[in-house]
Amino acid sequence: MNGQWQQALARVPELLAAHVQLSFSALLLAMLICLPLAIWAARSPRIAAVALAVASLIQTIPGLALLALFYPLLLGVSALIGGGISAFGFLPALLALTLYALLPILRNAVTGLTGVDPAVREAADGLGMTARQKLQLVEAPLAAPTIMAGIRTAAVWTIGAATLSTTVGQPSLGDLIFAGLQTQNWTLVLAGCLFSAALAISVDLLLGLIERGIRERSRILAGAGLLLIAAGLLIATLPLLIARDNVVVIGAKSFSEQFILARLIGSRLEKAGYSVRYRDGLGSAVVFQALAAGDVDVYVDYSGTIWTNQMQRTDSRPKAAMLDEIAQWTSANHGVKMLGALGFENTYAFAVRAKDARDKSLKTLADLARVSSDFNFGTDVEFLERPEWRMVQDAYPIRFKDARSFNPTFMYPALASGEVDVISAFSSDGRIAANNFTVLEDPKGAIPSYEAILLLAPDRSRDDKFVAAINPLIGAITVENMREANYTVDREGDKKTPREAARWLNDKLRE
């Protein structure tokens, strides 16, 4: 337990710094947008109605969806102006969070400014104040406590929502939460939650102090709050100021195998003298674009994913020919170098209980088709929508009695307990062997190959030292070893961290 906490805490300073930097920038940008807009809106009810309606509309979009929306949007904008905009990391996260922070600031600022007593306004006019003097001397000071309360609300929301920015490749305390959820490492989840909650609470308290200072017209109170906020901001973002050049960014999607392979690559690069940073939990589409843009230097993908998602291919080709075509395509279209295949596949594999395989003599998908009308199918949430499922159905006349979707974690127990009779497992998942499930063969080659392949960003493919450090991984990982490594991370008891599993895997590399 102590070791796990130590490991979690070791990552906190850097993630906290990125989290604070992101939230603060978003809040500042939202204030810069909202305050002038609110002044305008306070003078024109029509502007107020439109601005508040738009801000409310944005608020109804879930935070995760808003982040996801900015990714293709920025890609489109970047393509339109001929590149140069990164759709990855800080920018999409900043924009999404800024939009999210608009409503509370705008609403409170408009309320505050329009809520100034009409008699006070009349007095200001009667005394001969210009519009600017009225704003400066009367309206702004009187609306300040209300505006500050809005900023407070926005700050708490932003700090909470910033944990979601992990999914677009922006580091935040969410990294701990997402990684922990995936590997069922609750220490990581807890650490991520605790620190983001503590951050939100302390910022809320300090802004509350400033708000009280303004409300009670106490310069000392407001000043102290402001000073503490500034000091906290400086201390929290200090780790970012420490210059680090030539840092290698290793990408990983959101499952254990990816975390392990990223650490395996990372440990070899560290040995070769590189500083390494990990970006875990990236979406499939995000990580490839990030690699092409150079935001990520290296990661492991799967041939079938590139084939169907990036190349938009629906035909099936023999393994070797497929890898050749992928290497050519990525190089020609994105300058991305495919260094080679690692030696194992992680494809969709139909798995059944050993007893059923024996009793019903199930060896292949053709055998499965024979009994499918009696079988309940358990699958992950996306498989039924994926082209692979259509390919399988085209090749084998499979008609299941029923189909149910599970989180991968619960799919294996469901098969073991007899809740379902066959699952669409991942072939490199350690829980297949651990549960003694039988994987059915695919004699017609309906399911495309999902060879694990090592992809390099355009700049890194010319870095000989870099290539030399990771080249030994090519063809060096057997599916048995990968399964074993995955299992040590995924299993319930005696869990290993991805780093420990990577160390074990490194010792087992095939020469």
Place this chain on the structure above:
Amino acid sequence: MPVSGPSISLHQLSRHYGKVRAVDSVSLEIPAGALVALVGLSGSGKSTLLKMINRLVEPTSGTIRIGDEAVDSIDPHILRRRIGYVFQNVGLFPHMTVARNIAIGLELAGEEGTRDERVSELLDLVELPQDMATRMPDQLSGGQQQRVGVARALATRPGLMLMDEPFGALDPVTRDNLTDQYKALHDKLGLTTIIVTHDMAEALYLADRVLVMEAGQIRADATPAELVSGNVGDEAEALVAIPRAQAAHLIALGKTS
């Protein structure tokens, strides 16, 4: 009695809100140093007429001259800094001390050099104790607040005072007090004052000239003495009838006891 206040001249002044003629072609001459009461029922147009003089309301047509200057030739905020304005809801700035409230006009004009002496002088003028200076407005009674309102309006030594139901929200004793004291101030400083009120008794007591407004027009223009003696029109008579009846009732009460 030094007269420093300007004369006022309105020429065919109108203000329409859609089809409603709040002020309907009013022409009027007010000599320097006059204390004029503008009396009428709610909606008679008296407040609108007053607020056109300091351009809080822009006329639909017609002209206003203060002294020999047309008001629309002056920037509204410059114009307003030269005119004292006091109204029923006072509108003290709740986030400023009494002293800063009083001196805000000096601050706007960039004349802060003599600020403290002027504040002290004005507190004396409106008969407030000096230690009020550091208080916040919400610590003051209604009467004290309006005294601060009057002091604030007088801070930049305007010649013209516009007052819109200034003492309307106060209790009768405080109101009577303030009315007396303001009349004395008006004379002492030689101001020109236009005061809007719906209370004929107050107008008769305070003003040296009373204008009765109805439906956007001036229906009577007379001294208090002329009004009380009658023959100044039905509208004026209806308004004068009330204090007259009250006075008669009080006198009758005194006789029977």
